[in-house]
Amino acid sequence: MSGAATPDPTAPLTPSGNLRRRQLVSRAAELAATAAAIVAVGALAIVVYTVVARGASAIDLDFIFTGYPTGVGPMLLGTLVIALVATLMAMPVGVLIALYLTEYAGARGTGALKLTLDLLNGLPSIILGLFVFALLVDHKQQSGFAGAVALAIIELPLIARGSQEVLQLVPQSLREASDALGVARWRSVLTVVLPTALGGIVTATVLAVARAAGETAPLILATSVFDPKHFSVNPFEAMPNVPVWIYKLSEEGNPEGFTEAWGMSLLLVSFILFASLGARALLARSKRKLSS
């Protein structure tokens, strides 16, 4: 009726008042979320850039293949051996746990076992260091093996969860077909289910190794008093290893040691980044293949 109630038809179609405020708030929130992502990626970029920029000059053939003081060969070899021993212990147990979860366990067993794996995964690594020290080192001597046990405990839940996810994707029809042919359970598990999931299990293991390779806290208690000149493959003595050596050099405060530590950091970070990126890509592919 009155002219004031009808909106002005020529007014521009831009929000005003309350709506404008709400849209500004929304816009600000979007900007903040984007900024948060940039902060995290930026932090990663800065750390990786620093490691590359300061470590690249230290690396040459001597650095990789000779012992202290010209290179860090013994540490690289030791880390390799410790990681290998740890994986040899963790992988069979992890895969068996995954098999138990997918092939045998009922609802209650699954719940309890998954909780156990989560708790294992959440144990602080320094606690595992204290554990292996009490179990294997105290009143005896430090050993690469003690370090490997700690790393195996770190790898175990990762391998078990990763393998379980892949095993679950093995089509039920394969198991049924095998049953229908009269094949015993254990035979079909070993000859049908496991081979189908093998690719995924291996990549899950690689991810676990990448996670464990840089762990320092347990090794400081398990295998830290070593001779950095001595190439050792005997896991029953204290073995030189990369993380503890980086830690020691960082505590010493000597500029040449810092360069050496940056060099080792670069080697370690590139191994970890390539292993985890590659394994992720492979894992995604084998999961896609299994579920298609």
Added chain:
Amino acid sequence: MAGATSHTVRMARGARVSPLRKRLDLLGDRLLFGVCVLAALLAAGTIFLVGYQIVHGATPALSKFGFAFVYETTWQPNFGEFGAGSLLFGTAVTSAFALLLGAPIAIAIGLFLTLLAPAGVRGVVGPLVELLAAIPSVILGFWGLLVLAPFVQDHVEPFLHGALGFLPIFGTPETTGLSVFTASLILTLMVIPIIASISRDLFQSVPRELQDGASALGATRWEVVRGVVLPTTSSGVVAACLLGLGRALGEAIAVSQVIGAGSEIQASLFKSGDTLASRIALQFPGALTELHKASLYYCGVILLAIGLASNLIAQAIGRRFAYRGATAR
């Protein structure tokens, strides 16, 4: 007729009369099941064994200091006096600060990845954020020592002291940059990827219809988040934060590299301090007396108790949440 049995029938008969194979299969089935159960029991046994060994190692300190160890603040190895009060304080402050700073950033990243980022960006940023968790703590700590600490000392601490110096937590900066503040920043970097990846998964599970409904009613993007996404996932996000807290509490190496190993309780974040985990890493290898070692084990007991508790609570919340989500659908 008698000789004309078909090939298949002969095969079936052949399969029937093979008791050896049958027995082998029975044995194989039991063996595989047994080995699998054994592996599962081994995992459960490991947790109990870890708990037992740590408590066992702490026994001398437990019987000498009793519960007073938890709040006593003197730590003098030469005089056999030990108390974890200042360490507990350091652990609480660094973890709380890391969580206060890291959780909002991580949740925002989760929102960015699920609601804002185009598919291409999401495929790159998501893995990159998770790679932040893959950087070994010793390298992050080394970087913190040589790059972050000097930067914090030259720029951040003077700035915060100048702007907010009236608050006791932003006291006069020290000369090294090795401080509770720097340690908290490193822990923040470690907490972010954990919370971000869990909360991203949570946000993805929010039913599309609810969000579309809110949008249809005229809600802006932020109001959809505020009114639909966050309320439906709040308990899961709390669980994610608790898992992040567990990570921050237990980090030993990186913290020991940048916190400066002080032994007093100080209000200012810019002073040195120490945490339970970092004290174990720093002093255990050089511990001389049995009592010193036992006290460090005692720190381990406290750490284990808090860590397991936060983890269990997180699992309980997460499980309830998953259950509710399953029935709602």
